[in-house]
Amino acid sequence: MHFNKLINTIKERRENLKVNQENLAKLSGVGLRTLKQFESGKGNPTLQTIQKIADVLGLEVCLKVKTEITNEDGKNSL
Amino acid sequence: MHFNKLINTIKERRENLKVNQENLAKLSGVGLRTLKQFESGKGNPTLQTIQKIADVLGLEVCLKVKTEITNEDGKNSL
């Protein structure tokens, strides 16, 4: 399972805010090990973990209707 | 931790599509017990579990910037 989109959003947001993993871990209350694992594309985090991280970054988890058309590569056309 | 917004989105979407928990469980590959637990607001599902369910319902998990203003009750003003 690939969470690349979510991961990149988190990672980019964190970097834009000039926060390193260590500080984000402390601010969010998520273990540094867990955060590292998530950002490096390994784990399968729980919703709670994602929420904690997103919250500190001023993001929120949401569900939107999939309306996008994907091409044969499975990548978005947009 | 309250995932009410996510839960309601899933539940409403499922009901609009006239699918019961049992079929959604089968279609998504998520255990019925897990789905029930999630929809009844108990558990703390993993991202993979949410993705599987959302996928079947034509939804996708995303992160958006929190721009909403909250009042002193911590509830959205909107």
Place this chain on the structure above:
DNA sequence: CACAAAAGTGCATTACACCGCACTTTTGTA
């Protein structure tokens, strides 16, 4: 109300998320 379908719960097992610690690798800047 009566009954059936759907939703919710208790229990037990298995797998794995979370986490700290110590270490290696990568990145970026002088």
Place this chain on the structure above:
DNA sequence: TACAAAAGTGCGGTGTAATGCACTTTTGTG
């Protein structure tokens, strides 16, 4: 290139998510 900060990884303990099964409760329709 040399060095420090940041990012990534192996190990191992603890807690809990995922799951099936059997049961109870709720919902909705005649």
